Amino acid sequence: MPAAATPNWISVILRWPLLWHAARLALVSAYILGGLTKLLDFAGAAAEQEHFGLYPGWLWAATAIAVELGASLLVVVNRLVWLGAGGLGVLTFVAMLTANAFWTLGGHERFMATNAFFEHLGLIAGLVIVTILSEEAVVRPKPAAASQAIQGVSR
Secondary structure (H helix, E strand, O other): OOOOOOOHHHHHHHOOHHHHHHHHHHHHHHHHHHHHHHHHOHHHHHHHHHHOOOOOHHHHHHHHHHHHHHHHHHHHOOOOHHHHHHHHHHHHHHHHHHHOOHHHOOHHHHHHHHHHHHHHHHHHHHHHHHHHHHHHHHHOOOHHHHHHHHHHHHO
16 A cells, blocks of 8 residues: 555445535534624624724625525535535625734734634635535436436436
């Protein structure tokens, strides 16, 4: 077995049908929690938006709630993943620039904001990856599904 090959037991785990669903849900779990929290305390959500310089706060809060919940749902159900993950990626990018502007801070605050900034960047990368994998599944169906499709067409 080459050094770079994935061990068989890991490959087996990665092929578990529920793992793909669980991973998508885990990826967007913070957005679902954030959207529900904002929805349950809309005034606080609007105040938070204004704290970061986003006016009017109510509009930004409503937009954040809609994107966090609606886009997360698209990713979880594996439909229009490009749209859901893209919306979450844009929302995350705006949050990075407003809430984690480490270049304007100093000391420990700068350290914390820098860390959060790059954690958000990693989250955006995860959203890109889930979109690529979802697209691959549509473009290249599993061999059994492909042969069934071919048999269905030839009949």
